[in-house]
Amino acid sequence: MVELKQDNYRVETSARHVHLSQKDFTTLFGPSAELAIVKPLTVQGEFKSDKTVTIVGPKRNLERVAVLGPFRQKSQVEISVTDSYTLGVKDVPVRMSGDLQGSAPVTLLGAEGSLSLQEGLIIAQRHLHVNRMDMEKLGLHNGDAVSITVGKMRQATFHNVVVRESNVDFPTVHLDTDEANAAC
Amino acid sequence: MVELKQDNYRVETSARHVHLSQKDFTTLFGPSAELAIVKPLTVQGEFKSDKTVTIVGPKRNLERVAVLGPFRQKSQVEISVTDSYTLGVKDVPVRMSGDLQGSAPVTLLGAEGSLSLQEGLIIAQRHLHVNRMDMEKLGLHNGDAVSITVGKMRQATFHNVVVRESNVDFPTVHLDTDEANAAC
Numbered sequence: 001m002v003e004l005k006q007d008n009y010r011v012e013t014s015a016r017h018v019h020l021s022q023k024d025f026t027t028l029f030g031p032s033a034e035l036a037i038v039k040p041l042t043v044q045g046e047f048k049s050d051k052t053v054t055i056v057g058p059k060r061n062l063e064r065v066a067v068l069g070p071f072r073q074k075s076q077v078e079i080s081v082t083d084s085y086t087l088g089v090k091d092v093p094v095r096m097s098g099d100l101q102g103s104a105p106v107t108l109l110g111a112e113g114s115l116s117l118q119e120g121l122i123i124a125q126r127h128l129h130v131n132r133m134d135m136e137k138l139g140l141h142n143g144d145a146v147s148i149t150v151g152k153m154r155q156a157t158f159h160n161v162v163v164r165e166s167n168v169d170f171p172t173v174h175l176d177t178d179e180a181n182a183a184c
Numbered sequence: 185m186v187e188l189k190q191d192n193y194r195v196e197t198s199a200r201h202v203h204l205s206q207k208d209f210t211t212l213f214g215p216s217a218e219l220a221i222v223k224p225l226t227v228q229g230e231f232k233s234d235k236t237v238t239i240v241g242p243k244r245n246l247e248r249v250a251v252l253g254p255f256r257q258k259s260q261v262e263i264s265v266t267d268s269y270t271l272g273v274k275d276v277p278v279r280m281s282g283d284l285q286g287s288a289p290v291t292l293l294g295a296e297g298s299l300s301l302q303e304g305l306i307i308a309q310r311h312l313h314v315n316r317m318d319m320e321k322l323g324l325h326n327g328d329a330v331s332i333t334v335g336k337m338r339q340a341t342f343h344n345v346v347v348r349e350s351n352v353d354f355p356t357v358h359l360d361t362d363e364a365n366a367a368c
Contacts, residue, residue, distance in 0.1 A: 081366075082362070082365050094337050126338070153309070154310070155344055156340050156341065156363075159339040159341070160339055178365040179340075181362040182340075182360075
């Protein structure tokens with residue numbers, strides 16, 4: 001697996017979050033609610049919204065989970081392995097964003113309603129957002145797997161970081177909180 | 185850094201836990217309490233006991249944290265980085281077990297009392313327990329740092345795994361829950 005040089009990317013931590021379809025958003029927050037931008041994210045057009053939901057687990061709930069925007073075609077809930085233990089859910093698959101078929105079921109609570117999804121709960125496969133120009137420059141292709149090294153005293157090399165063409169100004173690795181907390 | 189071959193070690197996950205001095209144990213559980221063995225651990229002589237404590241944090245508490253035995257000279261509390269966020273404590277140092285000088289303060293609750301330690305709260309540096317014979321066989325020395333690779337779909341290579349001479353039947357890597365959950 002190609003190991004990228006450390007000055008070729010930056011690393012961001014992606015905490016648990018939710019993407020919603022417009023229909024599911026209305027179910028959770030009511031017909032008059034709007035998804036307001038609180039903070040733009042690194043991938044152009046994506047943002048942290050003013051809304052949060054509760055993820056309901058058989059063991060415990062996770063509260064105040066950020067809803068990201070804009071709306072997506074299908075709702076999707078991204079958690080860490082640690083979160084799956086907190087919730088008490090098993091067999092949450094590791095998937096790339098959007099690859100939801102056969103993923104785990106999940107129940108959400110919003111300010112105005114609740115929603116049970118048959119699928120949509122995933123552990124996000126770590127990935128590298130790269131724009132088309134940088135992809136050519138680095139000799140990468142959409143879907144390639146690369147290795148990246150992060151951390152200081154607890155340095156780690158993560159393999160199987162999946163390359164994904166995105167609208168970013170600089171190659172950006174997204175790790176989840178388990179990965180970021182394991183390598184710092 | 186030397187990378188060990190995967191058939192030269194096994195990997196165990198070490199969840200948050202507490203080692204207590206006999207004096208601190210009495211403070212927490214009363215003068216008539218005894219530390220009973222529930223399950224022997226891989227390092228010979230070490231065991232999971234029948235007692236648990238609560239770690240008190242400024243933000244939240246962590247309950248039912250295992251007390252390991254036997255007693256130690258100084259009490260020590262080992263948590264993950266994720267746990268430090270849950271508790272709401274900052275600047276918990278990454279340390280090898282027993283290296284407590286200048287580590288973080290912590291408050292514990294037991295069945296019969298509470299205890300505030302000026303130091304003793306650490307994030308355990310990942311480490312490799314090896315007996316003397318295997319150390320010679322593998323060309324390792326106490327205190328060496330090695331790299332080890334774990335996980336399947338989310339494979340990762342952890343560097344700075346510190347070699348520690350121990351009474352184990354086979355070389356055993358101890359990862360914390362963040363590390364184990366980041367590489368599975």
